[in-house]
Amino acid sequence: MINDSKERYGSVSKFLHWLMAVLVIWQLLKFGDRISEGEHWIGQTLVPWHISIGTLLLGLIVLRLLWVMSQRRHRPRQRPATAKLVKAGHGLLFAGMLLLPLTGILAMLGGGYGLTAFGIEIFAEGREIAWASSLGDLHSPLAWAFGVLVLGHTGIALFHHFAQRDDTLTRML
Numbered sequence: 626m627i628n629d630s631k632e633r634y635g636s637v638s639k640f641l642h643w644l645m646a647v648l649v650i651w652q653l654l655k656f657g658d659r660i661s662e663g664e665h666w667i668g669q670t671l672v673p674w675h676i677s678i679g680t681l682l683l684g685l686i687v688l689r690l691l692w693v694m695s696q697r698r699h700r701p702r703q704r705p706a707t708a709k710l711v712k713a714g715h716g717l718l719f720a721g722m723l724l725l726p727l728t729g730i731l732a733m734l735g736g737g738y739g740l741t742a743f744g745i746e747i748f749a750e751g752r753e754i755a756w757a758s759s760l761g762d763l764h765s766p767l768a769w770a771f772g773v774l775v776l777g778h779t780g781i782a783l784f785h786h787f788a789q790r791d792d793t794l795t796r797m798l
């Protein structure tokens with residue numbers, strides 16, 4: 626089933642969720658630059674894709690948000706007791722997936738570096754832009770908060786599956 630239903634997520638939601646989860650975890654490896662200044666295997670093979678994958682994630686999150694809106698009337702039900710909390714948590718995850726690429730791109734443009742993704746120049750190098758740089762400074766603190774949120778989200782999903790033994794995880798698999 627392509628579409629979501631009250632019981633489970635459909636194939637498009639599942640595909641976007643897991644593809645983006647892998648890419649987001651890949652992006653979070655950028656924290657590895659703090660270890661030996663990135664002079665290790667992860668820092669030299671996976672992290673150099675940070676800007677390209679981040680730019681791809683911006684495109685994917687726009688598609689995903691449009692898809693979520695198209696599905697909003699028939700998404701899986703949440704337990705009434707925690708529905709608002711779950712909605713807020715998922716909302717923050719969506720906000721992080723949108724704001725991280727935006728602030729990352731602003732950091733690049735603000736510094737006058739331009740933007741090149743997968744070898745394609747999107748914005749050429751240019752002058753420094755102070756306001757873009759200031760917004761770009763939010764990228765790192767947002768990445769820390771988002772990292773904690775992703776850990777919490779993953780922990781809760783595993784808790785549902787292994788401790789509460791309900792169908793929360795299986796309806797996303």
Ligand code: HEM
Pocket residue numbers: 649652653654655656659675676678679680682721722725726727728729730732733740761762764765766768769
């Ligand atoms: C979902 C997308 C993204 C995630 C999860 C993410 C995550 C991160 C993380 C974890 C760091 C390390 C922060 C630290 O060590 O304090 C970082 C740094 C950085 N990211 Fe991203 N990023 C994303 C998208 C982007 C994009 C699209 C760009 C640029 C086009 C970008 C540019 C940078 C730059 C220049 C740094 C180093 C400077 C800094 O720490 O502010 N990022 N990012």
Ligand code: HEM
Pocket residue numbers: 638642645646647649650693701703711715716718719722775778779782783793794795797
């Ligand atoms: C790594 C980055 C991740 C991000 C950014 C993320 C984001 C999200 C978002 C925004 C949702 C809301 C539903 C939707 O897709 O529209 C969601 C649902 C879900 N995620 Fe993740 N996720 C991540 C990783 C994981 C991992 C590693 C697991 C499992 C171990 C997981 C398990 C789930 C489950 C089970 C749901 C459905 C929850 C429900 O129906 O209440 N996610 N995720």
